[in-house]
Amino acid sequence: MGTQLLFIRDDESDTGVALPDWLADAAVAALIDEAMLTPKPGLVDLRGNGAHDDLNWLLMCHSARTLRPAFLAMAQAGQHMRDHQALRRHIGAAGRDGERLMMQATGGVNTHRGAIWALGLLVTAAAQPQGAGHAQAVAQRAGALAQLHDSHAPAVTGNKGALACLRHGVGGARSQAQAGFPQVTQVALPMLRASRRRGESEDAARLNALLAVMMQLDDTCLLARGGRPALEAAQQGARRVLDAGGAGSADGQAALRALDEDLLARRVSPGGAADLLAAALLLDQIENKGINMEVERENGTTAV
Numbered sequence: 155m156g157t158q159l160l161f162i163r164d165d166e167s168d169t170g171v172a173l174p175d176w177l178a179d180a181a182v183a184a185l186i187d188e189a190m191l192t193p194k195p196g197l198v199d200l201r202g203n204g205a206h207d208d209l210n211w212l213l214m215c216h217s218a219r220t221l222r223p224a225f226l227a228m229a230q231a232g233q234h235m236r237d238h239q240a241l242r243r244h245i246g247a248a249g250r251d252g253e254r255l256m257m258q259a260t261g262g263v264n265t266h267r268g269a270i271w272a273l274g275l276l277v278t279a280a281a282q283p284q285g286a287g288h289a290q291a292v293a294q295r296a297g298a299l300a301q302l303h304d305s306h307a308p309a310v311t312g313n314k315g316a317l318a319c320l321r322h323g324v325g326g327a328r329s330q331a332q333a334g335f336p337q338v339t340q341v342a343l344p345m346l347r348a349s350r351r352r353g354e355s356e357d358a359a360r361l362n363a364l365l366a367v368m369m370q371l372d373d374t375c376l377l378a379r380g381g382r383p384a385l386e387a388a389q390q391g392a393r394r395v396l397d398a399g400g401a402g403s404a405d406g407q408a409a410l411r412a413l414d415e416d417l418l419a420r421r422v423s424p425g426g427a428a429d430l431l432a433a434a435l436l437l438d439q440i441e442n443k444g445i446n447m448e449v450e451r452e453n454g455t456t457a458v
């Protein structure tokens with residue numbers, strides 16, 4: 155039923171919180187939930203810094219909170235700006251401001267560049283008053299925004315992800331967004347929900363969603379640090395965990411430990427897949443809110 159719902163587009167939702175504020179809080183919460191999910195292969199989690207010398211989960215959470223004003227600015231623009239080209243330029247500037255805030259807050263460590271991009275586009279699209287609020291529709295609108303040219307963006311970023319795209323002939327974060335986040339809507343969310351339906355714990359469901367994305371994603375974090383061998387090791391290792399029963403089973407947990415050890419030995423981590431898990435957790439919150447509102451409408455308790 156959730157996929158048929160229209161999202162409430164008023165400035166004030168049922169809880170009295172303006173929609174852009176709610177979306178900014180939801181984006182920050184999704185990033186914190188991702189950072190704290192444990193045990194993730196190669197990534198920062200509650201156990202430690204994974205394959206990263208300069209990261210830990212407290213820094214990831216601090217970075218996430220620092221990004222709230224950037225997500226709020228993007229959601230507010232999505233709610234009020236009707237000219238899509240102008241909106242694209244506006245959120246591009248807000249995204250670059252967010253990157254500067256992140257770098258200041260972390261002392262120059264890249265904690266969330268990919269997440270600012272993905273979740274920034276999604277909060278903008280979710281706040282747009284035209285169109286439906288279910289995950290697929292929000293991701294498609296976000297993809298349409300990502301396809302628009304931002305005339306103020308630097309032609310070449312020189313970032314490691316962009317270089318990895320050129321060297322290995324993959325699309326990376328930019329293509330994933332421009333395609334409407336298929337790894338989020340067609341892989342992560344279905345796995346999250348299927349695991350929940352099977353009665354698995356929320357952590358196991360989220361880990362399974364991460365692993366499902368890892369199996370297929372052209373993750374430029376892995377490519378930049380470890381080339382094709384690292385990407386293939388991560389993809390095959392993720393498949394082995396899921397084939398063994400996933401993060402909720404004893405065999406799956408053993409395979410997950412082996413994958414973690416392999417990625418740590420290679421000093422690589424699936425940072426792009428982690429960002430897309432956070433994007434899935436954000437869209438999950440958005441759809442749940444739509445569903446709750448529909449229930450309240452049916453009960454006659456919320457005027458829409």
Ligand SMILES: CC(C)(COP(=O)(O)OP(=O)(O)OC[C@H]1O[C@@H](n2cnc3c(N)ncnc32)[C@H](O[C@H]2O[C@H](COP(=O)(O)OP(=O)(O)OP(=O)(O)O)[C@@H](O)[C@H]2O)[C@@H]1O)[C@@H](O)C(=O)NCCC(=O)NCCS
Nearest residue numbers: 246249264266267268274311313315316326327374425426
């Ligand atoms: C279009 C942009 C994404 C620009 O990206 P660019 O091409 O310049 O490359 P990167 O910024 O390097 O890569 C993008 C990040 O996206 C994540 N990612 C990787 N692969 C994918 C994928 N296939 N799909 C989705 N997302 C992907 C990944 O981010 C995570 O990794 C980062 C940590 O990496 P790490 O290697 O540890 O850190 P580094 O410091 O880079 O290296 P070391 O020195 O430590 O080895 C972390 O950020 C995670 O989030 C990629 O890194 C976009 O950013 C852009 O154009 N922005 C401009 C503003 C804008 O237009 N915004 C629009 C509204 S938001």
Ligand SMILES: Nc1ncnc2[nH]cnc12
Nearest residue numbers: 189197198265425428429
């Ligand atoms: N948990 C995490 N560890 C390392 N890099 C990341 N990028 C996004 N989330 C991450």
